[in-house]
Amino acid sequence: MRNSFDWTPYRRSTVGFDRLFDFLETSGSGAENYPPFDIEKIADDHFRITVAVAGFKSDEIEIVAQQNMLTVSGRKAPAAEGEGRQLLYSGIATRAFERRFQLADFVRVDLADLADGLLTIDLVREVPEAMKPHKIAIGGSAPTLVEDKKAA
Secondary structure, eight states, X not given: OOXXXXXXXXXXXXXXXXXXXXXXXXXXXXXXXXXXXXXXXXXXXXXXXXXXXXXXXXXXXXXXXXXXXXXXXXXXXXXXXXXXXXXSOOOSOOOOEEEEEEOOTTEEEEEEEEETTEEEEEEEEOOOGGXXXXXXXXXXXXXXXXXXXXTO
């Protein structure tokens, strides 16, 4: 059973949120669950994605950041000749995968690391100076930056 929500009233009264509404409408129950991942907020503008990639080496994983999309994909290298293992049971999932994460504006990948079967990707939100709020004085003087009350 699929629950649908009509975003039309919100689309009519907002400007520039088309991508968000499209994402909400297309994200649904058909999402792939492999590999499992966590998304963690480290600080106000610092986030971490942790993806469980047990069995994959760093050269078998590709991380691509493009515009507002982060794609993590993995593909096991084919077994070399002479490595003819005879598995009695294979329970470790090593199938190819691709995970996509929609990133907000001004979020960039800071670093990525692979340790103990966990791929960690640190993300940082950096709002450009021109996009920060500025106080406009009446009388034509230059605008001044409004201080962030959290930083004080």
